[in-house]
Amino acid sequence: MNPAVRQKSPPAPAPNLRHALLETATRLFRRQGFIAATVDEICAQSGATKGAFFHHFSSKEALAEECLARWRQGMAASIAASPGVDAADPVDRALALLDFFVGRFSDPKQLKSCLAGTTAQEVSETHPRLRDAANDCFVALQRHLQTLLDDACRSHRLKRDTAALATLWIATLQGALVLSKASRDDSVVADSLRHVRAYIASQLADKPPAARRTAKR
Amino acid sequence: MNPAVRQKSPPAPAPNLRHALLETATRLFRRQGFIAATVDEICAQSGATKGAFFHHFSSKEALAEECLARWRQGMAASIAASPGVDAADPVDRALALLDFFVGRFSDPKQLKSCLAGTTAQEVSETHPRLRDAANDCFVALQRHLQTLLDDACRSHRLKRDTAALATLWIATLQGALVLSKASRDDSVVADSLRHVRAYIASQLADKPPAARRTAKR
DNA sequence: GACAACATACCAACTAGTCGGTATGTTCCC
């Protein structure tokens, strides 16, 4: 979750106040949402003043936008560094990523919350730019997942709706996060993800699963 | 306020302003969230004044609490009236409910949003009462679903983690709603639900699905 | 001295909630 991606380190290794604001804001947005986390609170917890805040960010919305961009990059980075990315079998590669997620959300220390999910639902009608920035996070993950699933299907000569499966994964994750917030029970997330992992694994198995009763459309 | 004295209270056939406030608030809360939907806006769209609002509800939070209670009851009612509730086979009864959901979210006219989900994520840290009221919605649905799945398992002498399967269903629904808000693409919801329906159907099939690769814990 | 990086003081807009007041019943005793 924490992207240690420094853009330009040479000139100033200063104790970046701007960086602190981004970190604090991300934490508060995740916990309380975009609206409830006030600029004053973000400043206070960052050791910054109002003047410093608006020196670095033109508005609260601009700050959130940058938080979301960093969130997306951090996600991509941690996925790129996850175990199993270099597995020989494409199916293993795909399932390894799912297991990486399951593992991450099994960790009790991990905050069960997604900046993109929280923001998307809250401001989808009122702040289009934030909604789009949040959506970018989902799309990036969706594409990556779909690529992995496509590779897996190709290697086993399978035809599956990989786009829908990738979306399903993200949907279940986001929804489980909502449920865990409501129930204050962290275990929902990993439990739900494990089931979807099993479903996707069954879809990647050579024999298509027999649907005993077809859904009415 | 004195219950003993009042024999028969007026039947109150009034053009219920209170009811209008609840309906409007539910709609606005679903679209914009609890915080962004202001009391003034709720009043304006209900044709009510500030005075009328606080005559009927002690606070904005109290209004939301009642909205959530009604949301839970409405959900229970529509489920009780859904097709297939009286199917002979317990497996059919369970799958019929899942299909009922899929159908509802396939309807383009249906607003893709859940009051409980929206509220839970937004105010889980700031308004415990609302968080609990939202959680009650989830728990009610979860219990109902689990009962149906338990019946289905019993009839086929299966052992499944029905609690987790019921939770999985709700999680996927909630997450898909988040994604649909972010992407402004309604089709995500029904598509994701259909996959989970297939997964649950496979779990209710007599033969347990063969897990080709076990998830690493 | 020019510029970035802040600090301080302040403001206009907005928000939930209040409060005195009105209009229209309803109840009950005589």
Add this chain to the structure above:
DNA sequence: GGGAACATACCGACTAGTTGGTATGTTGTC
């Protein structure tokens, strides 16, 4: 049936507090 006592439903100007944002001053560094 008439009238005091009370209850319900509502009005809308007002307030106290909060919010994101601004205007202006200071400081350290090249």
